[in-house]
Amino acid sequence: MEIRGLEACPIADVIDVLFSRWTTPILWGLHERGRQRFGDLERHVPGISPKVLTQRLRQLERDGLVARTYHAEVPPRVEYEITPLGASLEPLFGSLSAWGATNMPSIEKARRAYDG
Amino acid sequence: MEIRGLEACPIADVIDVLFSRWTTPILWGLHERGRQRFGDLERHVPGISPKVLTQRLRQLERDGLVARTYHAEVPPRVEYEITPLGASLEPLFGSLSAWGATNMPSIEKARRAYDG
DNA sequence: GTTAGTAGGTACCTAGAGGAAAGTAAAGGG
DNA sequence: CCCTTTACTTTCCTCTAGGTACCTACTAAC
Numbered sequence: 001m002e003i004r005g006l007e008a009c010p011i012a013d014v015i016d017v018l019f020s021r022w023t024t025p026i027l028w029g030l031h032e033r034g035r036q037r038f039g040d041l042e043r044h045v046p047g048i049s050p051k052v053l054t055q056r057l058r059q060l061e062r063d064g065l066v067a068r069t070y071h072a073e074v075p076p077r078v079e080y081e082i083t084p085l086g087a088s089l090e091p092l093f094g095s096l097s098a099w100g101a102t103n104m105p106s107i108e109k110a111r112r113a114y115d116g
Numbered sequence: 117m118e119i120r121g122l123e124a125c126p127i128a129d130v131i132d133v134l135f136s137r138w139t140t141p142i143l144w145g146l147h148e149r150g151r152q153r154f155g156d157l158e159r160h161v162p163g164i165s166p167k168v169l170t171q172r173l174r175q176l177e178r179d180g181l182v183a184r185t186y187h188a189e190v191p192p193r194v195e196y197e198i199t200p201l202g203a204s205l206e207p208l209f210g211s212l213s214a215w216g217a218t219n220m221p222s223i224e225k226a227r228r229a230y231d232g
Numbered sequence: 233g234t235t236a237g238t239a240g241g242t243a244c245c246t247a248g249a250g251g252a253a254a255g256t257a258a259a260g261g262g
Numbered sequence: 263c264c265c266t267t268t269a270c271t272t273t274c275c276t277c278t279a280g281g282t283a284c285c286t287a288c289t290a291a292c
Contacts, residue, residue, distance in 0.1 A: 009141035014216035064226025100130035110180025
C-alpha cells in the first residue's frame with residue numbers, strides 16, 4: 001500500500017459503499033437470518049422507515065451486494081438475499097468485530113478519562 | 117447518540133467510532149505524514165472546514181485514537197499524532213483497502229449493469 | 233499602533249437526509 | 263363494490279450536519 005503522495009483517503013470510496021447509513025444493519029440482518037422479505041427486514045432493522053429501507057436496498061442491489069427477487073403474486077412478495085460479492089465481506093466484518101471487541105473498552109476508557 | 121440499529125448490528129458502535137464523516141481521511145493523513153499541525157491537516161484533507169476539522173479532531177482525541185499536543189508559544193502551535201490505539205487500526209484499514217482493490221471493479225460493473 | 237501568524241470559537245444559514253403519513257397496484261374473497 | 267395484504271411510492275415536513283464568515287488571544291516585529 002504505497003499511496004504516498006495521494007492526499008485523498010484511498011479507502012474513502014469503499015467506506016461510502018459499505019458504511020453509509022443503515023447499510024450494515026441491513027447486511028447483517030440478511031447475513032444472520034438469510035433470505036427474507038421486505039417486511040421481515042423492516043421488522044428486524046429497528047427504527048428504519050420503509051422509504052429509507054427501500055432506498056438502501058436499491059443502493060445495495062445496484063452495488064451488487066444484495067439480490068432482489070420479485071414474485072408477481074397478489075399480494076406481491078419480494079425476497080432479498082446476500083450475493084457472493086456481499087458474502088465476501090464476512091472476513092472484513094469479522095475483523096471489524098474483533099477489533100471492536102478488543103479495543104472498544106480502551107475507547108470507552110479514553111472517553112471517561114477525557115470527560116472527567 | 118446516533119441510532120444505527122444497535123440491537124441488530126454488533127459492529128454498529130465500532131462503525132460510529134471509525135467511519136463517521138471525515139475521520140478516515142484525517143487518520144489517513146496522520147498515518148501517511150506522521151505528526152503534524154492543524155494547518156497541515158487542513159491543507160491535506162481536501163475540502164474540510166476548520167470548524168469540522170476541530171470537531172473531528174476533538175472526537176478522535178476523546179476516543180483515544182489521536183493525541184493533541186499544545187505548545188504555548190506565540191503564535192500557538194498544536195501538533196496531532198496517532199496514538200498506539202489508533203495505530204492498531206492499520207491492519208484493519210489494510211484489509212479494507214485490499215477488499216476495495218479486489219472488489220470495487222465488481223461493484224462498478226454491477227452499477228453499470230444496473231443502470232444500463 | 234498596527235500588522236502578521238496560528239488555532240481555534242461563534243453566529244448564522246442552507247442543503248439534504250430522513251421521518252410520518254397517506255396513496256398505489258394487483259387479484260381474490262365476501 | 264369493498265376489503266385485504268404487501269411492497270413500495272409520494273408528499274410534506276423537520277432536524278441537524280456542515281459551510282461561510284467573522285471574532286478571539288497572544289506577542290514580536292515593524
